[in-house]
Amino acid sequence: MDMNKNRNFKVAACIAHLLAAMPLMAQSSQNSADKVWQYEDVFNIEYAASPEVHPDGYKVIYERRSMDIMSDSVRSNLWQLDLKNKTHSPLLSDSKQYRSARYSPDGRRVAYLTNAEGDNQLYVRWLESGNTARITNVTQGVRNISWSPDGKWIAFTMFKPKAHSGIFKEMPKKPKGAEWAGEATYIDTMLYRRDGGGFIKHGYEHIYIVPSEGGTPRQLTSGDFHHSSHIAWSDDGKSIYFSADRHQDWQNRPRESDIYRLDVKAGDVIQVTNEVGPEYSPKINHQRSKIAYLGFKDKKRSSQNYDIYMIGLDGKDAINLTESLDRPISAHQWDKKGRGLYFSYDDHGQQYVGHVTLKGKVTEKIAALGGQSLGRPYTSGDFSVVGNGRLVVTAANSERPADLALVDKRRSITPLTELNEDFLGHKKSAKVHALTVKSSVDGRDIEAWYALPPNFDGSKKYPLILEIHGGPHTAYGPNFSTEVQLMAAKGYVVVWSNPRGSTSYGEEFANLIHHDYPSKDYNDLMDVVDGMVAKKFIDKDNLFVTGGSGGGVLTAWIIGNTDRFKAAVVAKPVINWISFVLTADAYNYYAKYWMPGMPWEKTEHLWKRSPLSLVGNVKTPTMLLTGELDYRTPMSETEQYYQALQLRNIDTAMVRIPKAGHGIAAKPSNLVQKVGNILAWFERYKEQN
Incomplete structure (x- = not known):
């Protein structure tokens, strides 16, 4: 037999076998991929929120929130649980939004808010019959609903617009059929725009009551103040307690509020507390005629812990x-x-x-x-x-x-x-492990956590992503994270930590960066990276860094101080503290609490801590990523850094997330776009082993 013919026959047979097996191999590969998190899984997430316990203690209504792939939003429906027999069933569940369920005092009805026939209208459902009644027919959204003790009334807060025209009154009359640009917007208030809400309409939030069987709402509060508060009724139903700042200079007092008592019949308002700092969320103990509220004595520190205070209904004998x-x-x-x-x-x-x-x-x-x-x-x-x-x-x-x-x-x-x-029951999720390192600054313990890719193999080397939290006065922990799961599913080890400045370790730890941010928190983060690099499964030549908001600040600060990372993604950052404080929505707060003085007085101090001051050191390929509607860390911050990097010929890109404010994850598709762009940028610069 001809050996070449025999060889050709075997090769052909092998190829035929492989071709026949390809559909099975593709299916096997697809099945393997399906067993870890995929981008489309973001739209499959559900979670529970806002449990409301029935007065008898045996039933619970809660908000079952899910991702609506058609409206690109988080849908909230109301479901109920029977704690005796563990039954689980829908109460109000369809394509509409249902939230803020509140049982009546006798437990026979439940009030809730829905957009089924308008923006956040108030409804009541009779639980035995299943009948519902629309209680309000208002043009503004209802919030903070609260039943009176006898169940006859429901109190709520609602925005009331107030006419506000400009000072120019001599505009010529527009000819019929003419197309002019429109009326100018006249702004003369300190707070004029809000992240997630855009430009603020002129008007104020007030407290109203309405009969629980429907009727005409009656406004109880007045004045040019906001009353967007939790509402607590007195035991006899004659008074309502709420929190607000009714000081004439309230716009210039971002952390001030007091507890007030409102006479429901007469409308008289009496101030109950008068401390320096916030007092809010009053809750009444009817058995002992006490009020508990959250507050702190304001020391103008950037991080201050709320405590629970208790006072009498008359405002006397306050104790922490x-x-x-x-x-x-x-x-x-x-x-x-x-x-x-x-x-x-x-x-x-x-x-x-x-x-x-x-x-x-x-x-x-x-x-x-x-x-x-x-x-x-x-x-x-x-x-x-x-x-x-x-x-x-x-x-x-x-x-x-x-x-x-x-x-x-x-x-x-x-x-x-x-x-x-x-x-998720059939998928492999990333396992989370704890890590504690000693700070090279002062020997303090710095806590961190890391997630290993599904199908982790300890004999292999994995690229590492350092993910940095925002705030900076917030806290990460061993908590669920879609972004971490998606990053780990793509083969990365992800580490996150709580450097100095983080909350949950006491006020002293959080305020180690007071008026000094960013600073030594950089060292804490590098100590965490060193702790991970010491592990045999980390590829020290494939290190990446990202973070959002305060984490974006630190990411930009890091690449201005070190070249150890292959690539970086700076998300919704502050790049220049001077420009930030004069463009952010809450500038009245940042100027007073985050800075030692006004920006024109403390220019050197603020510039020294601005990542833009270090842009001349940057060599790391850097992506900028921010929501186009972000008013918290405005797009102008991102653009400054992008243009500076472009002028230096650093490999850089800018990603502008559509219809997104500071909370990019508010829309599921934007959460996907955020993490997808981050990983695509890192993949571009990852060295292949």
Whole structure:
């Protein structure tokens, strides 16, 4: 037999075999890919929020939030749980938005807000019959709904426009059919635009009441002040307590607010508290005629922890119940017997529920919360008091968004929902591990966490992404993050940390960067990178860095100080503190709390800490990424840095996210575009092993 013919026959047979196997191989490859996070999975996410416990303690309504791929938004529907038989069923669930469910005092009705027939109208549903009634027919959105104790009234807040015309009154009359540019916008207020909302309409938020069976809303507050507050009724229903800043110079007092009492019948307003700093979110203990509220004594520090204060209904005998807990408190609820309060707070990168008695005895870490920060691994969570030492919480899990769970008085946890098992149950998610390093600055412990790619192989080398949180006074932790999961699924190890300036470690740690940011937090971050590079599975020649907002500031600061990263993505940054404070939406706050003086007085101080001052050192390929509607860290900051890098011939790109403010992840498609562009930039510069 001819050997060449035999060889040709074998080759042909082999090729035929491979061709026949290709569909199976492609299917196997596709199945393998489907087992890890994909970009389209962003639209499959669901999570639980805002649990509301029935007065009998056996039922819960909550907001079941999901990603609407058609409207590119987060949809909120109302679902209910029976804690006795663990049944789970929809209450109001369709393509509309339903939120802010509040049980009536007798538990027979539930009030809620929906856009089904207008912007945030108030409805009431009779639970036994399933009948619903539209309670308001207003032109502005309703917020902060609260039942009166007898169930006859519902209080709420609503924006009331106020006529505001310019000073020019002699504009010629426009001829019929003429097409002119339109009327000029006249602005004379300190606060005139808001991130996520655009230019602010002229007017004020006021408190209203309306009969719970429908009728005409009656405005209770007046004056050129905002009353956008949690509303607490007195036991007899004759008074309403709320928080506001009713000082004439309120626009120039960004952290001031007081508790007020409003006479429902007469409309008289009496000031209850008058401390320096904020007092807000009053909650009434009817058994003991006490008010609990959140506040702090304002010291003009950039990071200040809220405490729980308790006073009498007359505003006397104020005491700080949580003075012994040096941690930021974010929410509070009275327990069912009125003997103390449950509250949520951050500690070492995790949000927890704690309890404090009327004498200030604090019980910490009753339950861990999480799962509501979908983009990055920030602390988050909701809880609601059931009674008899039980709570409903959004449970913490580094691999899942928020589910509801029941916590009993022994701190045992019973899962109540599994909202994402349908698409995550068969996938491999990134595993999260803890890391602690010593700061090279002063030996302090710096906590960090890292995620390993699915199918991790310890014998291989992996590229590393340093992901930096914003704020800077916020906290990351071992929390769920879509961005981290997507990065890890693409084969990267991702590390995130809480350098000095982060919250959840006490005010002293957070204020180590007061008027000195960025600074030594840079060293803390490099110590974390060194801690990761020391691990045998990290490819030290493939290091990448990114961060958003305060993390964008630090990313730009890093590449101005070191060339160790192959590429960087600077997201929604501050590049120049002088221009930032004069263009950001909350400039009245930043100028007073983040800076030692006005920018024209402290130019040298601010320039020294501006990443733009180091742009001459940058050699790292850098992408800039910001929402086009961002008023918190305006696009002008991004453009300054982009143009400076272009003038220096540094490899750079600018990505402008459409219809996005500072919170890019508000639209699911924008979350995909954000992380997708980051990873595409890193892939361009990654060295192949």
